[in-house]
Amino acid sequence: MVTMLEVTDVTADVCCAPLVREPLAASDAEQLAQKMKALADPTRLRLLSIVAAHDEQEACVCDLIEPVGLSQPTVSHHLKILSEAGFLSRTRRGSWAYYKLVPGALTGVAQFLDA
Template sequence: MTTLDVTDISTVACCTPLVRETLTAADAEQLAHTLKALADPTRLRLLSIVAATQNGEACVCDLTDPVGLSQPTVSHHLKILTEAGFLTRSKRGTWAYYAIVPGALERLSGLFVTT
């Protein structure tokens, strides 16, 4: 008859302790809304284009051709990015200009950094 060695694991914790605060339910809901704004290829491209422009600001009239969409469709995507806190909007005459909100992308990436 063969005998097996058995290790007593009853004194070992089964879970790793948390080392920082986690998201609350309300924060998770808000973050999900924010991430949904980014979960679209057109919106990611628009955000990238605005971020790459001189002074980090672009007119909606300059954003339609690069993404190949109509002005109303581009404006809709820009509105979603603005409501999610990634862009600001200023009106000059008949045109709207969009700029990256300072620190918006850094705050998002900070949620997932481990220490």
């Protein structure tokens, strides 16, 4: 008994479904990846949540050391990464640095993930 195999016509217009929105541009993907890398660390996520939980969403680095159980230089390093990614702003008051959530900074990441 001979089994016949179905042959697919490769010359036919076979393609994927059309795009329904503009895909992410390379430069936007690079920026988003940088932001997501900053968030992809448990300590940095905790630091963001601690700052967000403070009055006016602002906290002194001195208030962030004990809750995460790390040294001041290590906490400052994590805060610097979050600042460079655009999630926190930094101001100096005396010898301490204060970090505040940048309004709307998480919105772009959330919108991308929600889409």
